[in-house]
Amino acid sequence: MGPLLSAACVLLLVLRAVSAATVGNPEDYAADEAERTAGENIVFDDYRGKGCVDDSGFVYKLGERFYPGHSNCPCVCTEDGPVCDQPECPKLHPKCTKVEHNGCCPECKEVKNFCEYRGKTYKILEEFKPSPCEWCRCEPNNEVHCVVSDCAVPECVNPVYEPEQCCPICKNGPNCFAGTTIIPAGIEVKVDDCTICRCHNGDWWKPAQCLRRECLNGQSLS
Numbered sequence: 001m002g003p004l005l006s007a008a009c010v011l012l013l014v015l016r017a018v019s020a021a022t023v024g025n026p027e028d029y030a031a032d033e034a035e036r037t038a039g040e041n042i043v044f045d046d047y048r049g050k051g052c053v054d055d056s057g058f059v060y061k062l063g064e065r066f067y068p069g070h071s072n073c074p075c076v077c078t079e080d081g082p083v084c085d086q087p088e089c090p091k092l093h094p095k096c097t098k099v100e101h102n103g104c105c106p107e108c109k110e111v112k113n114f115c116e117y118r119g120k121t122y123k124i125l126e127e128f129k130p131s132p133c134e135w136c137r138c139e140p141n142n143e144v145h146c147v148v149s150d151c152a153v154p155e156c157v158n159p160v161y162e163p164e165q166c167c168p169i170c171k172n173g174p175n176c177f178a179g180t181t182i183i184p185a186g187i188e189v190k191v192d193d194c195t196i197c198r199c200h201n202g203d204w205w206k207p208a209q210c211l212r213r214e215c216l217n218g219q220s221l222s
Contacts, residue, residue, distance in 0.1 A: 052077035073104035095142045117144040133166035155204045157182060175199065178208035 089105035098110035159168035
């Protein structure tokens with residue numbers, strides 16, 4: 001009987017320990033219950049149908065005019081919520097570089113005051129020549145307007161371009177071709193012993209008019 005009695009005592013002690021752990025501290029249960037009750041008693045303000053609230057938490061009465069946020073348009077508080085103005089805002093300048101949204105409409109605070117053309121910048125109303133044949137100006141609207149020179153047809157068959165000049169020039173005056181030879185205009189030119197040529201008047205691009213005479217051994221017979 002001795003061993004059986006000892007085993008029964010050990011089992012009884014184990015059951016008491018488990019029961020104590022399951023019951024726990026009564027104070028913990030009281031604290032949990034108080035917290036749950038307090039959470040259920042929280043009441044959130046509901047202004048639907050009574051007023052409107054802006055971004056900062058201020059409450060406005062029905063019919064009151066207010067600004068919901070820093071950059072919003074003015075609104076009127078209604079039972080259905082804020083009804084805000086929708087004005088037709090002016091268009092921003094296409095060259096605007098700084099826009100502020102402090103009011104109902106965005107405002108341009110800084111406009112580019114220069115022009116850009118072929119990788120370079122120019123002041124407003126500044127005139128410049130990007131090439132010998134172009135004359136340009138930076139307009140107040142930040143756009144560049146250019147005029148290209150219209151060159152006359154040169155009066156020679158061998159025009160040349162001088163540095164910083166737009167149009168070609170005839171350094172040796174008007175001329176034309178007589179075969180492969182260039183002759184001056186306005187006079188008769190003996191291109192060989194038997195041929196005399198003359199340029200057309202005004203038509204420098206046309207071949208010269210030539211008169212060939214009868215020759216004997218390279219000598220003219222006339």
